Amino acid sequence: MNEQSTIQRLINELSKLPGIGRKTAERLAFYLLKESDNVGRGLAEAILEVKQKVKFCSVCGNLTEGDPCGICCDPRRNRKIVCVVEEPKDIWAFEKLRTYNGVYHVLMGVISPLDGVGPEKLRIKELLKRIEASETEEIIIATDPNVEGDATALYLSKLIKPLDISVTRIASGLPVGGDLEYADSVTLSKALSGRRPL
Amino acid sequence: MFLESISLKNFRNYTDVNISFSHGTNLILGKNGAGKSNLLEAIYILSTSKSFRNAADNKIKRWGTYNYNVKGVFSSENGEYEIELSYVKDKKRLLINGAPEERISNILGFAYCVIFFFDDILLVAGPPKMRRSFLDLILSTIDPLYFEYLKNYLSAFKQKSRYLRDSSSIDYNLLKSWNEKLVDSGSYILHKRYSLVRFINSYIDKSVSEVFGFRYPFKVVYQTNVPRTNNEDSVEHIQSSFTEELEKNTDKEIRVSQCIIGPHRDDLVFTDEKHDVRTFGSIGEARLSSIILKCAQAEFYHQKKGIIPILLIDDILLELDKKNMEKVLILIYAESQKVITTTEVVKLPEIFLYDQMFNIDEKGNILCKGIRKPTQ
């Protein structure tokens, strides 16, 4: 492999990352070449390490180094309340509030036929099993407040309600069509306390 | 509402122009192809972010250039707004009073304009989608919630359509969930459309009949496959009727793999109680009906928002006979600001007065002729 194609390979790999186009990938590649060895090595090692060590929690789907994750293992958390979110990063948004004391369940996405995602591709079966096997009393559905997030919430409530468990949806105050990830803490905590039954 | 001034850079045939308008009637004079409609297009784009001729942005930027910029200053009782829309590197950007807006659709509800132009006849004679878009634009302009629900309805509709198309076996719980989202947004849409159509009919009954001196024979009928209820002021009634109809047609929708029920199929029909104007009306009648729809749009903005919109009139009055043209001129607000184009002053009826005339020459230079009123 000559220099040309080695650099090309790096640029190709970088441009596969979300939000990074060809131009930015080139800029990053030349930056890494110019800087001292430490910069590139540090980045490469961090990437390898994170892929090696960080896994999804087998209970809730959170990102974790140990399994189950810290939240699932914490005896102070209230296991009777499960907050259902789309992505592990949504857990971070709730944890920043420090007011939520229940546990989580990550769906790993949201129902969207246009993207080829049906219920079978999400961690819905796991959620139902979990409910059956534990003393869950309330499910709070915190999917994004857009059409797909709402439809997923409605679908889940149809599956869970017959199990005689209260299902609520956070909503109030969140911008319609918005993204949970970008909601500020005040809005999010209001939305959480103002949840309503589905 | 008044347009004080506008500046265009690389917009259609204009390289760089600034124009100040009179609060009364502004007459734009120029030969065919001089750029009269282009000027109205620039004003209108500040009202809706879109061209009334449905042109894509890369057709609008001046040939051989990459960006365009339109900036207008509007005034109303609520103060002055500067609206700036630019197209840079294949992307639109919106500034309101100098501050960037995240969504281009935020432009709605600032500059109220009503355009009268050649293609308006399609409101009567064209496909149903044109009529739905007409209602949607009016309602989105006065009500941001309508716009949100419209977007939601469209997303849910696309998702459900794909689900029906791609699934070999249907999960009724999931289908029901999409239906609930359709009902949620669709009922609000229906509720608002019903009330707009009621408004248009009462406008025809009162104002139009008054000006024409007899009971104007046309009315608009909203056609939908969601069964009408006897209480359309209540969104809940519409919701239950919509839900029921979706349930009744579930098997059919699954069989044909399509969304059948809902406002995405609706239409607006112009009738004289016996006939459909689309098939029985003369060109002049269809034209007049379409102008009346636009007048109703202006009156609706006035009633709901207390704002008299700016009327942009691109030549069309000339397809009417003289009597009807004069009636329309009476129907159109005396107090409203108007920007009207024509190729020749002699084509205008005698009752037509103007406060300011602009002459566009072959090179796209705009010469302001100052204030002049023709003697009657």
Ligand SMILES: Nc1ncnc2c1ncn2[C@@H]1O[C@H](COP(=O)(O)OP(=O)(O)OP(=O)(O)O)[C@@H](O)[C@H]1O
């Ligand atoms: N993107 C563009 N860049 C430069 N010139 C353009 C562009 N698009 C259209 N034109 C020019 O603008 C002219 C049309 O202008 P416009 O439609 O405003 O004419 P008009 O004065 O309304 O004429 P008419 O009386 O026939 O309606 C065309 O002749 C064309 O040459």
Ligand SMILES: [Mg+2]
């Ligand atoms: Mg024209």
Ligand SMILES: [Zn+2]
């Ligand atoms: Zn966990």
